[in-house]
Amino acid sequence: xxxxxxxxxxxxxxxxxxxxxxxxxxxxxxxxxxxxxxxxxxxxxxxxxxxxxxxxxxxxxxxxxxxxxxxxxxxxxxxxxxxxxxxxxxxxxxxxxxxxxxxxxxxxxxxxxxxxxxxxxxxxxxxxxxxxxxxxxxxxxxxxxxxxxxxxxxxxxxxxxxxxxxxxxxxxxxxxxxxxxxxxxxxxxxxxxxxxxxxxxxxxxxxxxxxxxxxxxxxxxxxx
Amino acid sequence: xxxxxxxxxxxxxxxxxxxxxxxxxxxxxxxxxxxxxxxxxxxxxxxxxxxxxxxxxxxxxxxxxxxxxxxxxxxxxxxxxxxxxxxxxxxxxxxxxxxxxxxxxxxxxxxxxxxxxxxxxxxxxxxxxxxxxxxxxxxxxxxxxxxxxxxxxxxxxxxxxxxxxxxxxxxxxxxxxxxxxxxxxxxxxxxxxxxxxxxxxxxxxxxxxxxxxxxxxxxxxxxxxxxxxxxxxxxxxxxxxxxxxxxxxxxxxxxxxxxxxxxxxxxxxxxxxxxxxxxxxxxxxxxxxxxxxxxxxxxxxxxxxxxxxxxxxxxxxxxxxxxxxxxxxxxxxxxxxxxxxxxxxxxxxxxxxxxxxxxxxxxxxxxxxxxxxxxxxx
Amino acid sequence: xxxxxxxxxxxxxxxxxxxxxxxxxxxxxxxxxxxxxxxxxxxxxxxxxxxxxxxxxxxxxxxxxxxxxxxxxxxxxxxxxxxxxxxxxxxxxxxxxxxxxxxxxxxxxxxxxxxxxxxxxxxxxxxxxxxxxxxxxxxxxxxxxxxxxxxxxxxxxxxxxxxxxxxxxxxxxxxxxxxxxxxxxxxxxxxxxxxxxxxxxxxxxxxxxxxxxxxxxxxxxxxxxxxxxxxxxxxxxxxxxxxxxxxxxxxxxxxxxxxxxxxxxxxxxxxxxxxxxxxxxxxxxxxxxxxxxxxxxxxxxxxxxxxxxxxxxxxxxxxxxxxxxxxxxxxxxxxxx
Numbered sequence: 001x002x003x004x005x006x007x008x009x010x011x012x013x014x015x016x017x018x019x020x021x022x023x024x025x026x027x028x029x030x031x032x033x034x035x036x037x038x039x040x041x042x043x044x045x046x047x048x049x050x051x052x053x054x055x056x057x058x059x060x061x062x063x064x065x066x067x068x069x070x071x072x073x074x075x076x077x078x079x080x081x082x083x084x085x086x087x088x089x090x091x092x093x094x095x096x097x098x099x100x101x102x103x104x105x106x107x108x109x110x111x112x113x114x115x116x117x118x119x120x121x122x123x124x125x126x127x128x129x130x131x132x133x134x135x136x137x138x139x140x141x142x143x144x145x146x147x148x149x150x151x152x153x154x155x156x157x158x159x160x161x162x163x164x165x166x167x168x169x170x171x172x173x174x175x176x177x178x179x180x181x182x183x184x185x186x187x188x189x190x191x192x193x194x195x196x197x198x199x200x201x202x203x204x205x206x207x208x209x210x211x212x213x214x215x216x217x218x219x220x221x222x223x224x
Numbered sequence: 225x226x227x228x229x230x231x232x233x234x235x236x237x238x239x240x241x242x243x244x245x246x247x248x249x250x251x252x253x254x255x256x257x258x259x260x261x262x263x264x265x266x267x268x269x270x271x272x273x274x275x276x277x278x279x280x281x282x283x284x285x286x287x288x289x290x291x292x293x294x295x296x297x298x299x300x301x302x303x304x305x306x307x308x309x310x311x312x313x314x315x316x317x318x319x320x321x322x323x324x325x326x327x328x329x330x331x332x333x334x335x336x337x338x339x340x341x342x343x344x345x346x347x348x349x350x351x352x353x354x355x356x357x358x359x360x361x362x363x364x365x366x367x368x369x370x371x372x373x374x375x376x377x378x379x380x381x382x383x384x385x386x387x388x389x390x391x392x393x394x395x396x397x398x399x400x401x402x403x404x405x406x407x408x409x410x411x412x413x414x415x416x417x418x419x420x421x422x423x424x425x426x427x428x429x430x431x432x433x434x435x436x437x438x439x440x441x442x443x444x445x446x447x448x449x450x451x452x453x454x455x456x457x458x459x460x461x462x463x464x465x466x467x468x469x470x471x472x473x474x475x476x477x478x479x480x481x482x483x484x485x486x487x488x489x490x491x492x493x494x495x496x497x498x499x500x501x502x503x504x505x506x507x508x509x510x511x512x513x514x515x516x517x518x519x520x521x522x523x524x525x526x527x528x529x530x531x532x533x534x535x536x537x538x539x540x541x542x543x544x545x546x547x548x549x550x551x552x553x554x555x556x557x558x559x560x561x562x563x564x565x566x567x568x569x570x571x572x573x574x575x576x577x578x579x580x581x582x583x584x585x586x587x588x589x590x591x592x593x594x595x596x597x598x599x600x601x602x
Numbered sequence: 603x604x605x606x607x608x609x610x611x612x613x614x615x616x617x618x619x620x621x622x623x624x625x626x627x628x629x630x631x632x633x634x635x636x637x638x639x640x641x642x643x644x645x646x647x648x649x650x651x652x653x654x655x656x657x658x659x660x661x662x663x664x665x666x667x668x669x670x671x672x673x674x675x676x677x678x679x680x681x682x683x684x685x686x687x688x689x690x691x692x693x694x695x696x697x698x699x700x701x702x703x704x705x706x707x708x709x710x711x712x713x714x715x716x717x718x719x720x721x722x723x724x725x726x727x728x729x730x731x732x733x734x735x736x737x738x739x740x741x742x743x744x745x746x747x748x749x750x751x752x753x754x755x756x757x758x759x760x761x762x763x764x765x766x767x768x769x770x771x772x773x774x775x776x777x778x779x780x781x782x783x784x785x786x787x788x789x790x791x792x793x794x795x796x797x798x799x800x801x802x803x804x805x806x807x808x809x810x811x812x813x814x815x816x817x818x819x820x821x822x823x824x825x826x827x828x829x830x831x832x833x834x835x836x837x838x839x840x841x842x843x844x845x846x847x848x849x850x851x852x853x854x855x856x857x858x859x860x861x862x863x864x865x866x867x868x869x870x871x872x873x874x875x876x877x878x879x880x881x882x883x884x885x886x887x888x889x890x891x892x893x894x895x896x897x898x899x900x901x902x903x904x905x906x907x908x909x910x911x912x913x914x915x916x917x918x919x920x921x922x923x924x925x926x927x928x929x930x931x932x933x934x935x936x937x938x939x
Contacts, residue, residue: 050601055595055600059644094498097491108503113230582622589654
């Protein structure tokens with residue numbers, strides 16, 4: 001469902017500190033699989049996830065999503081695609097402080113403007129799914145690490161995207177919480193969602209949940 | 225409810241919550257913004273009130289006033305002058321007036337002594353304006369003495385104090401009988417200060433003036449509409465002056481707004497980064513920020529304008545009175561008639577909301593174009 | 603120059619608008635030269651992001667120009683008391699040679715900016731920014747127009763002397779006076795009425811056909827746009843030559859501004875706002891049509907044009923309805939049966 005052809009991404013182009021984070025990656029990723037990108041920091045894992053997840057545009061090369069070339073799209077349309085196809089879980093959970101757990105979960109849907117009642121029902125269902133109903137009205141800074149992680153996952157799922165992207169999801173979690181995260185990942189995968197994640201945590205990489213491991217170094221694929 | 229409308233509601237919702245989370249900063253901005261609106265609105269409401277007041281007063285004055293000039297200076301109207309004017313078509317009434325100024329060293333103020341046309345006053349009785357009554361502590365029935373320019377002392381009895389309704393013109397007024405007037409000022413018999421003409425048709429006024437100028441080459445006709453224009457220009461000019469002086473404040477405010485909008489806190493920058501990452505588009509962030517600015521503008525506009533209203537119409541414009549009014553030493557103590565003027569509101573809007581919006585546009589845009597993947601790279 | 607708050611505000615608004623577009627001009631030029639959507643270079647990304655700023659900027663300038671147009675007329679009306687012989691806005695605008703040109707330029711800026719925003723809106727919906735070069739070329743055209751409007755306003759306000767004797771609307775818009783406005787006012791009412799309502803009916807019919815048909819053609823859209831373009835001067839002539847007479851119930855008072863006053867129940871706003879809105883939207887229907895040919899816009903233009911046609915249709919119908927209502931209600935009889 002996602003095809004990547006000779007992908008390149010440069011930062012600070014044309015300046016002395018020019019830096020190519022991705023240097024010619026070609027890959028095909030299939031629907032319903034859990035794929036892990038691994039490699040040392042600076043190997044281009046995060047940049048690759050950002051490019052696939054329509055968060056950034058490649059400097060060169062093609063990305064096709066369901067057969068449609070998305071590499072040259074303006075930001076406006078990339079965003080529209082991203083909202084429909086991708087949910088994101090970040091390393092720091094990146095919740096907005098001062099808002100309740102429910103408001104945080106609903107945020108990605110604001111630009112789509114579904115009827116409020118419907119949106120709220122969807123958010124409450126997700127919070128219930130992750131055992132957060134009793135914390136729905138609590139401000140996120142009062143939640144424990146595990147609860148915050150679950151709110152972040154619920155937020156990633158509010159627009160019901162087929163693909164979940166997780167960048168170093170367990171980097172800030174202890175072993176118990178990491179296992180909990182993997183369990184949730186397993187559920188989502190069984191429910192048919194495609195999962196892409198980057199990690200260098202052995203706990204994640206050695207998990208039987210992972211269907212495919214892609215090793216990166218210096219912006220190139222070294223092992224698949 | 226359409227999708228577009230609902231989206232705006234979500235955005236407003238979010239910006240309200242976001243403003244609530246940064247109370248101190250937004251309240252500071254709101255305070256400065258409201259203060260600016262307050263000052264500008266006070267100036268405008270006050271001058272507009274004065275303009276209206278002057279218009280009301282002038283509406284009752286005669287269409288044409290005729291003065292006699294000798295060597296380019298105003299002189300008394302000699303006997304027989306009235307008859308020389310004769311009958312002019314379109315003139316309803318011609319009347320010779322007696323009035324003059326008197327400097328009162330006690331309160332260091334100028335009074336206008338005038339012989340009223342309509343009410344004959346008994347010898348030794350005067351009617352005085354409310355400002356003077358206040359300054360000298362007079363009520364009806366009191367006695368007051370003035371030393372005339374010839375050195376003699378005259379004592380008058382206050383028959384009445386004029387009502388406060390329109391104080392701008394009557395504040396320093398002293399009404400007295402013709403005999404008293406002539407005696408007090410040693411005014412030669414048969415002479416008058418000036419002549420007034422009442423003309424019914426406004427289109428005839430200029431013709432009447434032309435005929436007067438032709439018949440009496442040494443006379444100067446003064447038209448009411450010209451006086452009106454002069455007053456209007458005077459008030460406009462004063463208002464313009466004050467606003468120009470305040471334009472420094474306007475500029476300072478624009479810089480302040482720019483600074484507030486561009487100096488996003490790290491927390492706010494992070495928030496926008498998150499929003500972009502989870503699926504908000506630059507346009508959404510831009511609109512959200514515009515709502516924020518719009519809500520602040522609206523609140524500041526309402527607050528400032530209401531405060532200015534109270535200031536001008538209930539506290540008598542205490543802060544600007546000395547600058548804008550500048551009438552005589554005896555500041556009239558009058559209540560302006562409250563009035564909302566569309567042009568004024570529109571102008572005020574141009575002076576406040578427009579510079580604010582222009583100042584925050586670029587900073588807002590800078591915030592909105594944060595890279596969506598910034599939160600991942602951090 | 604008259605030192606008045608409203609004048610300062612108007613000059614401030616126009617000056618800031620020119621300054622803003624002036625600052626934007628180099629970037630517009632850069633887009634014309636370097637735009638390459640296929641490239642993912644940072645320069646291209648930066649340019650794409652700058653387009654958000656320009657949309658917001660031109661939107662702001664347009665909004666301000668529309669408000670300024672109202673303020674301009676409003677202020678001209680108020681200033682009338684400062685000039686000998688002036689009874690309403692016409693007198694103030696007649697004080698020197700720049701008054702009416704400044705007003706015309708302001709109206710032109712309004713229509714031009716509204717069409718730019720429309721093209722911008724359309725372009726933003728297509729995935730490949732097909733009109734971006736055209737848009738920024740037009741922005742460079744908009745700049746001198748705005749500067750001209752600013753210059754004319756400056757010249758007009760500069761030249762105001764409060765002791766100038768001007769004519770009032772009675773002499774400018776009366777049948778005897780020479781000049782284009784006099785000519786417009788002097789048109790025989792039956793002819794003017796035929797022209798005004800004929801053009802409006804044509805525009806309404808064309809727009810209605812465009813709005814209602816399931817597959818409106820390009821030619822039809824162009825025609826509707828032209829008809830809306832014609833309807834604007836026709837409606838103005840209508841207001842000058844007979845509608846004003848019916849409103850004032852006076853056979854020789856042809857003023858297009860007095861009807862904005864409270865004495866006439868602010869009727870002018872109810873007439874002018876739908877007229878400006880309807881004509882801007884209607885012209886937009888025509889302006890959009892050539893873009894049908896573009897592959898990525900072919901599917902976007904028809905629904906947008908139809909929505910605009912609806913807006914224009916409703917606005918022009920309400921203008922015409924009001925106009926007919928005024929004639930019906932008026933006690934003045936212009937046409938003998």
